[in-house]
Amino acid sequence: MAKNTISLCMIVKNEEAHMHRCLDSIKNTVDEIIIVDTGSTDNTVQIAKSYRAKVITIPWKSDFASARNAGLSLASGSWILILDADEELDEKNRKELKICAEHHEFDGFFLQIYNHSGNTINSPVSTINPILRMFRNHPHHRFRGKIHEQIAYSIVERNPNPALHITNIVIHHYGYEEQLVIQKDKIRRNLDLLIQSLQEEPNDPFHHYNIAVEHMRVNNHESALPYLQTSLSLVNHEVSYTHLLYKYKARCLFALGHNLEAIQACESGIRLFPDYPDLFHIKAVIHSSIGDKTLARDAFLQAIQIGTAPMQYHTDSGIGTFLSTYGLGQVHEEIGEDNNAIHWYAETIRHNSQMSRPLQRIFRILKCTGSESMIPALLSERFSxxxxxxxxxxxxxxxxxxxxxxxxxxxxxxxxxxxxxxxxxxxxxxxxxxxxxxxxxxxxxxxxxxxxxxxxxxxxxxxxxxxxxxxxxxxxxxxxxxxxxxxxxxxxxxxxxxxxxxxxxxxxxxxxxxxxxxxxxxxxxxxxxxxxxxxxxxxxxxxx
Structure with a gap:
């Protein structure tokens, strides 16, 4: 096994529309490409081979971990990198990924997955998720889970105190919102696999968490909530997704109209994760919806003071920055504090110049108060x-x-x-x-x-x-x-x-x-x- 080398391992099926973009982004960074094809009928395999990839074809057995592990068993690099076909490595991070491969004091690296709502790098980012995507190549490091497969369990079994580093390396994942619509047809399949896994391991908090997530994808918050609560009762609070349990519990309770309980869920999470802006933002939204504008203002300010979530957290794009400043501007506008509203709307545009709504709200405030004449000067002073x-x-x-x-x-x-x-x-x-x-x-x-x-x-x-x-x-x-x-x-x-x-x-x-x-x-x-x-x-x- 050559030192400092990276093997890219992928599982694919009918991905000809995405393969070129994905492999172009990584071909000069990795040392080996291994493709596990589960039955493509298009040109996926031919495209992969044009990049000198090692391709194997296996039958699909409704088991993602099994397919992943088939690729891992063929890898010869000292590191394994996992990508999906609809992803690409950010061009600015290619050298940094190779530098990571030189650091053998670590067992693995979390990469930042940017989920784009569209199909281009300039399309809006919906969520940002740190995920363990590069890890040492070792025979004991194998994925587990028929669905939502995980590598961390086997890494921890081999080394109970693994050194895992959270990087700022970005992987772009495209068509996220479109996939959520498509995946509605797959949710029943996913739930069947998860429930089967839960029957085999009834006390696994990750299974309960993933079942809840599947229900939330179709806005079935009532069914999701018990699984979140069970997961919270079982989970070790040091695992990487605990902060999401509190966030999703608050969202479910809010969607079901249990506002005070939703606020309590946020506060419980904040006690454990005081630097997680998403919990403050959700708390602010709930307070605002029930008319507690002062408390909403304070919670939005706390989210803004934290800013973008630290790299270890899964977050919604804009929380702590443009979404939170826009929410704060709305609160000030609703209570008649026009100057403060204009300030925070302007801050929103500073964070995200593509947003037009805050500018519209500024114009509406000034028009509504008979101050339209101030607009040219304000535009000159606050914006370029x-x-x-x-x-x-x-x-x-x-x-x-x-x-x-x-x-x-x-x-x-x-x-x-x-x-x-x-x-x-x-x-x-x-x-x-x-x-x-x-x-x-x-x-x-x-x-x-x-x-x-x-x-x-x-x-x-x-x-x-x-x-x-x-x-x-x-x-x-x-x-x-x-x-x-x-x-x-x-x-x-x-x-x-x-x-x-x-x-x-x-x-x-x-x-x-x-x-x-x-x-x-x-x-x-x-x-x-x-x-x-x-x-x-x-x-x-x-x-x-």
């Missing part, structure tokens, strides 16, 4: 919005929140000739919807015609139709706007996404009209709080 694409994105959000004066201010600074046409169109929209009527603009949208052209009425030019309705309503032609809406006959759609999009279009128009109807609430009005709440509660657009 220089690229034309970024300027136009912000302009679109301002238009959605009826902040036309602020949008015009940004547009006048957009002097890139490449964007001249779209800039001029946005300026016309802002002028029209802010009441700066001009004959050419009215003609441009066709409002001086008795009715809109039939193409608009049938929804073939939705943006034009939406603009016509809004401009009629905003410019004191409410009857015209409502007439257009009554006569609107959108196209017949059957695709589920198209149905959702059509519903969204309709709701967006009605939201805009409701927003216009409320206007800017007068702070001296006895109805100010109600009107403000109504305006704040209007749905946000999807963003741009």
């Amino acid at each position: 919005i220089k690229a034309p694409e970024a300027v136009l994105k912000v302009v679109n959000l301002l238009i959605e929140e009826s902040c036309y004066t602020a949008a015009l201010s940004l547009l006048t600074r957009l002097d890139d000739e490449t964007y001249r046409q779209v800039r001029d169109e946005k300026i016309k929209i802002c002028q029209l919807l802010s009441g700066q009527k001009h004959k050419n603009i009215w003609y441009w949208i066709g409002l001086d015609e008795p009715v809109l052209e039939r193409s608009y009425m049938e929804g073939n030019d939705y943006d034009q139709f939406e603009l016509a309705v809004k401009s009629a309503y905003y410019n004191d032609h409410q009857g015209k706007a409502l007439e257009l809406l009554r006569n609107w006959q959108p196209p017949i759609v059957t695709d589920s996404k198209a149905v959702q999009d059509e519903g969204y279009r309709r709701s967006r128009i009605w939201t805009a009209l409701a927003n216009a109807k409320i206007g800017v609430p007068d702070k001296q009005s006895p109805h100010y709080k109600i009107l403000r709440l109504a305006k704040q509660s209007l749905p946000l657009s999807r963003g741009y």
